Amino acid sequence: MLHQKALITKVEQENFKVKTFHLDLELDAEPGQFVMVWIPGLDEKPFCVAGVKPLRLSVAKVGPFSEKMHELKKGDFIWMRGPFGKGFELKGKKVIMVGGGYGVAPLRFLEENARKKDIDAIFIMGAKTCTELMKKPKAKILNVCTDDGSEGMRGLVTEHLEVALKEKVDCVYACGPERMLVKVLEICEKAKVECQFSLERYMKCGFGLCGQCSCGGLMVCKDGPVFTGKELRGNSDFGKKRLDASGKGIEI
Amino acid sequence: MLVKNLLATRLGKSELRNPTILNSGYLGVNSDALIRAAKMGAGAVTSKSCGQKPRKGHPNPTVLQFGDVIMNAVGLSNPGADEEVPEILRAVQGAGVPVIASIFAESAEGYVEVAGKISKARPAFIELNMSCPNVQLEMGIPFACDSRSAAQIVEMVKDTVKTPIIAKLSPNVPDIASIAKSVEEAGADAINAINTVGPGMVIDVEAKKPVLANKVGGISGPAVRPIAVRCVWEISRAVEIPVIGTGGILTGRDAVEMFMAGASAVGIGSALHYRGNESFKLICSEIEEFMKKNGYSKLGELRLEE
The missing domain is CATH 2.40.30.10 (Translation factors)
Structure with missing residues (x-):
């Protein structure tokens, strides 16, 4: 192409x-x-x-x-x-979306699709401060938070997720800084809820050949960028390492 | 009764469970990716070419695909030999199949230096990439385009390391057999043919710009397979050492064609795009099916009769 x-x-x-x-x-x-x-x-x-x-x-x-x-x-x-690449897969009747920073962008699109399919979505979005918040989705239940409390609740999206998971949901979708995603996976595993994550890596070919976007051997461009929690569990690079343009591993 | 593995092959002293080898430049940026390719079913895996120093490679776009063509000008991005050694070591320990470490340099002395470092990780082979067509502005015409330069590099590396050596040759020459003969005489243990063809160029007519940032890039994919088959046929008639046939092999039938041309094993790369991660397993089962159907009991019997 x-x-x-x-x-x-x-x-x-x-x-x-x-x-x-x-x-x-x-x-x-x-x-x-x-x-x-x-x-x-x-x-x-x-x-x-x-x-x-x-x-x-x-x-x-x-x-x-x-x-x-x-x-x-x-x-x-x-x-x-x-x-x-492979996108998110909408599952069940009630879901949670967790977006950090500009990670909100693909989840707003996912939430639009969820609404069309009559899937209830709780949307949790956050940023460091109010000037870094993305525009809000039209979700029925929207939780906004900032690290400094300058808009919405003070705190992290993961704290909101823990509260929201007191209710039963079918799947959690997350996109944002990778350390946040690691925490989301931990929370979802504890709550025994399925989850999907969108990862970001430096890319060259974009279709699974060059290996540049390897995350512990998974090709983020073709096997992902969306992975299930199961696929990422035990992945040695998830939340830890990305490759620079030379292919050298860099700490996240 | 012992079931005979029809696909078993030898490459010098290395036993391969099957004759499919992951090509250099595909997936193999680090140990995790090489181990993954081994899990996908490759009989051996080749790392991305590594040089003396870290290199970012060319800016994007670096890899294009359309129709039967894959074009690339990645530009030998690599983290440098010192970073590569522990990666190769982890791959050797974890892949469960022979690991081939590909290296390049800008001079014969450079090859000697990188080979010396990489050999400490004990790969099954060191493959000398002397044929990359995507760095000519910086590095000049590839060494594999000249018999004497190619032979000199092989000889100097052989004098330095005990690791068996594969010379990866360029199809972009008038007489590939004579170059193959020279590297064999210089002590190469095997030959891999072919590297990419060309280079070629694609221009976006709306942008009025070449699409690849490097402007030109090596051509691979099924479109180049007839060139690869002809090169392997010419080489295997000229030398005694084993030949890895590489270039646009997507199916078991394509691999059989390469064995008929004289290859002992086949390089697999573009198939990963056209047929996905199952490529190695699919190609292997198709070769086996062909052999059973046509009464072949080992790969060597596939070779064309003179």
């Missing part, structure tokens, strides 16, 4: 470091899947799909590529190929 050109039709400012781009391109993508975005002459990076109809990508300003993305405006073009 080669790249398709996509027109930017709208740019939403989510918070001071995240913008969501609306694109004039039809893409049959599931929540949790990703696309490789190419800016000709610069680089190509993976971004999770934040929604379809219209296609949306949420981009946090974290490096030279995303800085360039943030300069783009309505009417500009980007190139992309995808969707790639």
Whole structure:
């Protein structure tokens, strides 16, 4: 699959470091899947799909590529190929979504789908501080928290999850900093609840060949980026190690 | 009664449970990924090429796929020999199949240095990647495009380490058999053919830019298989040492074709895209099925008669 050109039709400012781009391109993508975005002459990076109809990508300003993305405006073009990878699988009648920082993006898309299927979702979202919170989903039950208490409850999303799990749910979906995901897995295992996680790694090929995104031997681009708790249990890299561009292991 | 393993093969002193070998540059960035490939069913696994120093490789896009073509210009990204040694060691201890450590360098002395370090991890083989077409701007024409350079590297590495050596050759030469002959005379224990073809170029006409950041990249995938089969056939007629046939093998039938051309084992890479993680197992069972159906009792019998 080669790249398709996509027109930017709208740019939403989510918070001071995240913008969501609306694109004039039809893409049959599931929540949790990703696309490789190419800016000709610069680089190509993976971004999770934040929604379809219209296609949306949420981009946090974290490096030279995303800085360039943030300069783009309505009417500009980007190139992309995808969707790639395995997305979230909605299960049961009642679920919980736990999003940390910009990890909220694919879960908002998942929550839209859950509503269409009449699955009840409790949405827990958090950030370090109020200026880093993403826009809120339309979920019926929404818990917002910040580490410093500047908006919503003071505390971590995982503390909210422990409270929410006093009720029986069918599955927990999480995306965010990997240390948060490790904690979510621990909580879900204790509560004996199924869970799915979306991971992030530096990628090259995007379709399972080069090995660059290895997480303890799992290829995040093809085996994931969404993994079940069962798949991640005992994984030596989960929450601990990622590979840099040279393939060297770096502590998370 | 003992059931004979039809797929057992030898590569020099190494016994392989089956003749499928994970190619260098596919999955094998570290020990975890090499062990995973062994679990998928590979008969041996090859690590991603490692050099003297850490290298980030080229920016993205680095790997493209369309139709029967896979193109790459990853650009020899690797963490450097010092980081690689413990990874190879863990793979050797954990994979349960022979581990082939691929190395590259910018000079013969560089190969000697990297081979010396890597040999301490005791891989079954060291594969000399002398044929990467994606770094020509920095490193010049690959050593495997010249008989004398290729032979010199093999000879110098053989003088330094006891580990058996595989020379990985380039198809982008007028006479691959003469290069194979030179590396055999220099002491190579096996040959792997072919590295990627070309390089080639793909231009995005809307962007008016080459798609690969390196502009050009080596071509692999099923599209290059006829070239690989011809190269392996020419090499195996010219040398006595075993040949690993590599290039676009997706099925057992493709592997059988390579054995008929003279290969003792086959490299598997693009199949992982076209047929997924089950590729090794599928290819093995298809080879076995073909052999049983046609009355072959060992892989060696598949070779073409002159």
